[in-house]
Amino acid sequence: MDGxxxxxxxxxxxxDGKVLQxxxxxxxxxxxxLDQNRLLINEINQNHESKIPDNLSRNVGLIRELNNNxxxxxDLYADLSSSVSKSVDVSSEADSGGSFKSNGKAxxxxxxxx
Numbered sequence: 103m104d105g106x107x108x109x110x111x112x113x114x115x116x117x118d119g120k121v122l123q124x125x126x127x128x129x130x131x132x133x134x135x136l137d138q139n140r141l142l143i144n145e146i147n148q149n150h151e152s153k154i155p156d157n158l159s160r161n162v163g164l165i166r167e168l169n170n171n172x173x174x175x176x177d178l179y180a181d182l183s184s185s186v187s188k189s190v191d192v193s194s195e196a197d198s199g200g201s202f203k204s205n206g207k208a209x210x211x212x213x214x215x216x
Contacts, residue, residue: 121189128178135171135178142168 146164149157 118189121185124185125182128182132175132178135175139168139171142171 142164146161146168149161149164152158
């Protein structure tokens with residue numbers, strides 16, 4: 103009984119630590135991509151202002167790269183959202199006295215009083 107309680111606390115802390123690591127990694131990746139995008143946008147603007155044909159045609163590839171980077175950021179945020187959702191589910195399950203079977207599905211355990 104008490105062992106189940108303490109093991110659920112330990113697993114919740116472990117899940118929270120993993121979620122925090124995922125956040126840090128994902129936000130680092132997002133920041134790196136956004137830094138790249140800032141450089142791309144600056145180069146696109148300079149090429150556009152120059153009105154030099156070669157620079158303008160180079161912008162096509164730069165804009166494609168920018169769009170791909172934006173897609174990557176959206177994907178990273180979607181993954182983060184999923185991680186948060188799973189973490190909240192696991193935390194609320196642990197708080198309510200439930201446990202997880204080996205297949206990852208939650209099961210409620212009855213808590214005995216007295």
